[in-house]
Amino acid sequence: MATIKEIAKKAGVSYSSVSRALNNQKGVRPEVREKVMALAKQLNYHPHSSAKALVQNRIGVLGVVIPRTSEFAFQNPYYSHMLLGLSSVANDMGYHLMLVINQQQSYASLFHSHLVDGIIVVANRIDDPYVPELVRDKVPSVVVPGYPEVWEFDIPSVSSENYKDVYRAITYLINLGHRDIAFILGGMNSNYSLVRLAAYKAAFKDNRLEYKDKYIKESDFSKTDAFRLMGELLNMPDPPSAVISINDATTPGVLHQINSRGLRIPEDISVVAIGCSDLVDLTDPPLTTIKVPVVEVGRAAARVLIELIENGECRERHIVIPSALVVRESTGVWPSR
Numbered sequence: 521m522a523t524i525k526e527i528a529k530k531a532g533v534s535y536s537s538v539s540r541a542l543n544n545q546k547g548v549r550p551e552v553r554e555k556v557m558a559l560a561k562q563l564n565y566h567p568h569s570s571a572k573a574l575v576q577n578r579i580g581v582l583g584v585v586i587p588r589t590s591e592f593a594f595q596n597p598y599y600s601h602m603l604l605g606l607s608s609v610a611n612d613m614g615y616h617l618m619l620v621i622n623q624q625q626s627y628a629s630l631f632h633s634h635l636v637d638g639i640i641v642v643a644n645r646i647d648d649p650y651v652p653e654l655v656r657d658k659v660p661s662v663v664v665p666g667y668p669e670v671w672e673f674d675i676p677s678v679s680s681e682n683y684k685d686v687y688r689a690i691t692y693l694i695n696l697g698h699r700d701i702a703f704i705l706g707g708m709n710s711n712y713s714l715v716r717l718a719a720y721k722a723a724f725k726d727n728r729l730e731y732k733d734k735y736i737k738e739s740d741f742s743k744t745d746a747f748r749l750m751g752e753l754l755n756m757p758d759p760p761s762a763v764i765s766i767n768d769a770t771t772p773g774v775l776h777q778i779n780s781r782g783l784r785i786p787e788d789i790s791v792v793a794i795g796c797s798d799l800v801d802l803t804d805p806p807l808t809t810i811k812v813p814v815v816e817v818g819r820a821a822a823r824v825l826i827e828l829i830e831n832g833e834c835r836e837r838h839i840v841i842p843s844a845l846v847v848r849e850s851t852g853v854w855p856s857r
Contacts, residue, residue: 583636605818746773
């Protein structure tokens with residue numbers, strides 16, 4: 521393998537000039553930089569990661585922490601879309617990703633052990649005991665989707681329009697004549713659930729209608745639990761006329777329960793799915809969807825973290841990526857209107 525000394529000899533410049541050129545530092549004439557880079561490519565030069573880290577004071581690795589089990593993460597399209605967004609920006613900016621799943625110890629230790637330059641916590645929980653340590657230790661960090669405004673620590677976050685999404689969807693269903701609208705949420709330690717439930721309640725209030733707590737169900741974000749909860753809803757003496765499913769993992773369970781009873785969508789019940797997977801386009805009928813731009817959320821999170829790593833600060837601390845309500849055939853006018 522070629523060394524910096526070999527490149528310096530062939531280029532006829534000093535060792536330090538080659539080092540500055542390869543590390544994109546100042547103090548190198550453009551023609552020298554161009555010659556050095558051409559020789560490095562020609563000689564198949566690859567910088568030693570430890571040496572590069574010493575020069576740049578960076579390791580070149582972004583830590584991606586997913587505080588869920590491997591089985592759950594790899595079966596949920598949300599995480600694959602998130603990683604797609606994160607990796608696209610990381611690759612463009614010269615960083616690698618380190619994926620850490622279901623770690624039951626300090627996230628900050630990854631930074632203190634010089635394994636990563638910064639950390640992104642994906643689908644963070646508001647009661648996660650390891651996130652406050654990131655703030656206290658001033659570890660470059662970003663969380664997705666973030667925390668309620670009243671949270672005591674301020675940490676950069678990226679999310680989609682969770683509040684507006686659900687508010688639009690509930691208002692749309694109300695305008696179709698629905699009043700008994702079920703919502704299968706996730707756990708209440710998720711900001712996704714908290715924000716979306718707040719939007720659900722606000723839409724009813726602003727339309728001078730009373731929502732009913734019995735139609736709110738808290739799931740563990742899984743297909744199996746969604747199937748069970750949808751069954752509870754349909755077993756009610758007055759079952760809902762519409763249901764919203766919180767993510768791509770719960771939607772199949774909701775649909776399976778409805779279809780297993782021979783119910784028709786939307787004639788017997790309207791369905792709205794929240795998610796990022798294209799599978800909702802392939803259902804029969806195609807689902808009305810709150811399309812969450814998870815890939816874009818991942819890209820933004822990576823950009824914010826790299827900005828924190830390289831500049832020590834970021835221009836925007838709380839980014840919200842626009843999303844849309846896509847109306848399809850799974851929602852219809854409720855006959856009682």
